[in-house]
Amino acid sequence: NAGVTQTPKFQVLKTGQSMTLQCAQDMNHNSMYWYRQDPGMGLRLIYYSASEGTTDKGEVPNGYNVSRLNKREFSLRLESAAPSQTSVYFCASSDGGRVDQPQHFGDGTRLSIL
Amino acid sequence: QQQVKQSPQSLIVQKGGISIINCAYENTAFDYFPWYQQFPGKGPALLIAIRPDVSEKKEGRFTISFNKSAKQFSLHIMDSQPGDSATYFCAASINSNYQLIWGAGTKLIIKP
Numbered sequence: 001n002a003g004v005t006q007t008p009k010f011q012v013l014k015t016g017q018s019m020t021l022q023c024a025q026d027m028n029h030n031s032m033y034w035y036r037q038d039p040g041m042g043l044r045l046i047y048y049s050a051s052e053g054t055t056d057k058g059e060v061p062n063g064y065n066v067s068r069l070n071k072r073e074f075s076l077r078l079e080s081a082a083p084s085q086t087s088v089y090f091c092a093s094s095d096g097g098r099v100d101q102p103q104h105f106g107d108g109t110r111l112s113i114l
Numbered sequence: 115q116q117q118v119k120q121s122p123q124s125l126i127v128q129k130g131g132i133s134i135i136n137c138a139y140e141n142t143a144f145d146y147f148p149w150y151q152q153f154p155g156k157g158p159a160l161l162i163a164i165r166p167d168v169s170e171k172k173e174g175r176f177t178i179s180f181n182k183s184a185k186q187f188s189l190h191i192m193d194s195q196p197g198d199s200a201t202y203f204c205a206a207s208i209n210s211n212y213q214l215i216w217g218a219g220t221k222l223i224i225k226p
Contacts, residue, residue, distance in 0.1 A: 004157070031212065040123070042203055042216035043158070050212070058213060090157050099207040099214050100146050105157025 006106035013081045013113045021076040023091030031094045032074040036087040050097045081113045118206050120217030133191040135220045137204035144206040152201045194224045
């Protein structure tokens with residue numbers, strides 16, 4: 001009964017390093033999301049995937065790339081990390097692409113970029 | 115016009131009291147308004163949601179009140195308990211869309 005699993009839970013990077021955040025869901029959901037959460041700003045959508053092979057940009061996509069590897073997995077890549085990307089990153093999934101279907105979140109990846 | 119403004123930023127309530135968190139929006143096209151609850155170290159989880167065709171929705175101790183003319187909605191937690199201590203987020207969207215617009219969050223502390 002894992003739900004949405006994110007790895008790693010914590011990571012410290014130096015400016016300019018690259019990294020991939022992993023996300024997997026076992027609920028057979030079609031839609032998956034990547035958010036960042038910053039203090040005082042709520043959650044902001046980075047990328048969205050309606051199904052395997054499709055991705056759409058969200059509110060703050062610059063500096064990120066994503067891959068929907070299969071129905072279960074959706075990864076987020078930082079090619080050249082910047083201090084402004086220090087944040088808590090959440091992956092979520094839902095049964096469909098409409099917002100009235102609950103989004104199920106992982107426990108987050110806490111990323112610090114020095 | 116896309117923003118959702120949430121207040122207060124933090125709130126302390128005595129056990130057994132009523133907790134009230136408010137949100138306001140500008141985009142009149144929004145037609146779906148959920149509230150999410152987040153505990154420390156965890157991701158948010160859907161708590162309750164409302165559409166603008168009703169003025170109130172109640173689920174247990176949690177109630178959403180919706181004022182369409184004022185473009186405001188609020189979460190009321192009755193008989194607040196220490197286990198309700200969490201961060202609460204309001205959000206809004208156009209139902210046919212996939213993107214939620216989130217408020218900044220309210221950290222609620224219930225004092226025993």
